[in-house]
Amino acid sequence: MSTPIHIGHHIGGKRVDDDARTAEVHDPARGVVTGRVALADAATVDRAVAAAHGAWPAWAATPPHVRARVLFRFRDLVERDLDRLAAVITAEHGKVLDDARGEVVRGLEVVEFACGAPSLLKGEYTGQVGRGVDAVSFRQPLGVVAAISPFNFPAMVPMWTFPVALACGNTVVLKPSEKDPSLALELADLLVEAGLPQGVLNVVNGDAEAVNRLLVHPDVEAVSFVGSTPVAEHVHRTASEAGKRVQALGGAKNHLVALPDADPAVVADAAIGAAYGSAGERCMAISVLVAVGEENADRLVSELRTRIDDLRIGPGDGEVDLGPLISAAHLDKVRGYLDTGVAEGAELVVDGRDSAPAGDGFFLGPCLLDRVTPEMRVYREEIFGPVLAVVRVDTAEEALRLVDTHEFGNGTAVFTRDGGAAQRFVTAVRAGMVGVNVPIPVPMAFHSFGGWKRSLFGDHHVHGPEGVRFFTRLKTATMRWPHSSQGAQLTFPSFS
Numbered sequence: 001m002s003t004p005i006h007i008g009h010h011i012g013g014k015r016v017d018d019d020a021r022t023a024e025v026h027d028p029a030r031g032v033v034t035g036r037v038a039l040a041d042a043a044t045v046d047r048a049v050a051a052a053h054g055a056w057p058a059w060a061a062t063p064p065h066v067r068a069r070v071l072f073r074f075r076d077l078v079e080r081d082l083d084r085l086a087a088v089i090t091a092e093h094g095k096v097l098d099d100a101r102g103e104v105v106r107g108l109e110v111v112e113f114a115c116g117a118p119s120l121l122k123g124e125y126t127g128q129v130g131r132g133v134d135a136v137s138f139r140q141p142l143g144v145v146a147a148i149s150p151f152n153f154p155a156m157v158p159m160w161t162f163p164v165a166l167a168c169g170n171t172v173v174l175k176p177s178e179k180d181p182s183l184a185l186e187l188a189d190l191l192v193e194a195g196l197p198q199g200v201l202n203v204v205n206g207d208a209e210a211v212n213r214l215l216v217h218p219d220v221e222a223v224s225f226v227g228s229t230p231v232a233e234h235v236h237r238t239a240s241e242a243g244k245r246v247q248a249l250g251g252a253k254n255h256l257v258a259l260p261d262a263d264p265a266v267v268a269d270a271a272i273g274a275a276y277g278s279a280g281e282r283c284m285a286i287s288v289l290v291a292v293g294e295e296n297a298d299r300l301v302s303e304l305r306t307r308i309d310d311l312r313i314g315p316g317d318g319e320v321d322l323g324p325l326i327s328a329a330h331l332d333k334v335r336g337y338l339d340t341g342v343a344e345g346a347e348l349v350v351d352g353r354d355s356a357p358a359g360d361g362f363f364l365g366p367c368l369l370d371r372v373t374p375e376m377r378v379y380r381e382e383i384f385g386p387v388l389a390v391v392r393v394d395t396a397e398e399a400l401r402l403v404d405t406h407e408f409g410n411g412t413a414v415f416t417r418d419g420g421a422a423q424r425f426v427t428a429v430r431a432g433m434v435g436v437n438v439p440i441p442v443p444m445a446f447h448s449f450g451g452w453k454r455s456l457f458g459d460h461h462v463h464g465p466e467g468v469r470f471f472t473r474l475k476t477a478t479m480r481w482p483h484s485s486q487g488a489q490l491t492f493p494s495f496s
C-alpha cells in the first residue's frame with residue numbers, strides 16, 4: 001500500500017502547507033486512506049484572504065476582455081487535461097470516470113459563459129435624462145468573495161462560481177470539501193498556467209473551522225455556498241449577520257411525477273439514470289418517483305426491477321454504471337434508511353446490500369422502496385444514496401401537492417405526452433428547476449441554477465445572469481458638464 005499523500009492549500013499563486021490538523025482522504029472504492037488533507041485554522045484562512053485582498057485592486061482594474069483572455073486559456077487547459085482531472089475526481093470521490101468527465105465539461109460551460117465578460121458587464125446608457133444630462137448604469141465587482149463547496153461535484157460546483165466571480169473582477173478564496181480536496185488544487189494550478197495573477201484565486205482546505213472564519217472575515221464581501229441544508233442555513237444566517245451578501249444552496253428531494261399517459265419504458269429509463277447515477281449522490285438526483293394510478297405504478301416498478309438487475313456496480317475506473325459512496329459513515333447512514341423504511345411500512349423491492357461488491361469499498365447497490373408514504377422519514381429526508389422511493393397517488397393534483405408541500409424545492413420533473421398537463425405542472429409547481437420529460441433539468445451555464453424553499457437561502461441562483469448579479473454591485477452615474485454657473489437649486493432635483 002502506498003503512503004498517503006499530503007494535501008495542502010494554494011495561496012498567493014503557490015502550494016503552501018502549515019496546519020497542524022489533518023483529515024483522512026479515502027479511495028472509496030477500496031476503502032483505503034490515500035491522502036491527508038490540511039485543515040486550515042483561522043490564521044491560514046486570514047493569509048488566503050489577505051492574498052486575495054492584496055490582489056483585488058489590480059484585478060478589478062484589469063479590463064474585462066483581458067480578464068476573459070485568462071479564462072479562455074484556462075478553458076483550453078482544462079480540456080487538454082480532461083482525462084487526468086476526471087481520474088483525480090474518481091480516485092477521491094468514487095464516481096464513474098465518464099460521469100467525472102461529464103461534471104468537468106458542465107463546469108467548462110460556465111467558464112465559456114464567463115469568457116463573455118465584456119458583454120456580460122456592459123452597462124446601460126440613457127442620453128438626455130435632462131437637458132445636457134446623461135445617465136449610465138454599470139456593474140462593479142464586490143472585492144474578495146468566498147466559495148464553499150460540497151463533496152459530490154468537486155469540479156462542477158466550484159466552477160459554478162469562481163469563473164463568474166473572476167470574470168466580474170472579484171478575487172476568490174475557495175474552500176472545497178475536505179472529502180475530495182485535490183481537484184480544486186489542480187484547477188488552481190491550471191489557472192496559474194493560464195496566467196491568472198498571484199492571489200486572485202486561492203484555495204484553502206479545511207472543515208467547519210475554516211468556513212466559520214470565512215463567514216465573518218471583515219475583508220470577505222460575499223459568500224457563495226453549496227452543501228447540505230442545515231449547513232446552508234447556518235452559513236446564510238452567520239454571513240448575513242456579518243453584513244455579507246450570501247447565496248447558500250442546500251439539500252434536495254427531487255420528485256419525478258409519472259402521469260398515466262407517459263410511456264413506462266421511457267419513465268423507467270429516465271428514473272434509473274437519475275436515481276442511481278453517481279450512486280444517487282447528486283443534488284439533482286431523482287429520489288422519489290410519484291406514480292399516478294395503481295396500474296401505472298405496478299408497471300413502473302416492474303420495469304425498474306428489470307433494469308436494476310442489469311446495473312453494474314464497482315470501482316469507478318472500471319466498466320461499471322455506479323461506484324461507491326463517499327465514506328464508510330455515509331454508507332452506514334444510507335443503509336440505515338433501508339431498515340427505517342421497512343420499519344415504517346415501505347416495501348423493500350430491491351435491497352442493494354445484496355448486490356454490493358465484497359471488499360472494503362463503500363458500496364451499496366441500487367435500492368428500490370415501494371409504497372412509500374409522505375409521513376415516512378425515507379420520504380421526508382434527503383438520503384443521498386442509490387435509493388429510489390416510489391409513492392403511489394391517484395391524481396395529478398395529488399402528485400403536484402406532494403412536490404409543493406415537501407420542504408425542499410430544488411428540481412422536479414413531469415413525464416407525460418399531454419402538453420397541457422405539462423404546462424400546468426411547470427406553471428404551478430414550487431421548485432426552482434423543472435423538467436418536462438427531462439429527469440435532471442440542470443440549467444445550462446447561460447441560464448441560472450438554483451432551488452426554492454429550503455433548497456436555497458438567499459436571493460440569487462448561481463452562474464448565468466444571476467451569477468453576474470450576485471458577484472457585482474450596480475452603480476448609476478448621472479452626469480452634466482455645465483459651461484457656466486446655473487445658480488443654486490434647493491428643491492429636490494428633477495430634470496426637464
Ligand code: NAD
Pocket residue numbers: 148149150151152153157175176177178206207208209211212226227228229231232234249250251252282283382384410451455
Ligand atoms: P456539507 O454541508 O456536509 O458540506 C458542504 C461544505 O460545508 C463543505 O465544504 C464542508 O467542509 C462545509 N461544512 C460542513 N459542515 C459544516 C459546518 N458545521 N459549519 C460550516 N461548514 C461546514 O455537504 P456535503 O455532504 O459535502 O454535500 C452533500 C450535500 O450538498 C447534499 O445535501 C446535497 O444535496 C447538497 N448539494 C446541493 C447542491 C445544490 O445545488 N443545491 C449541489 C450539490 C450538493
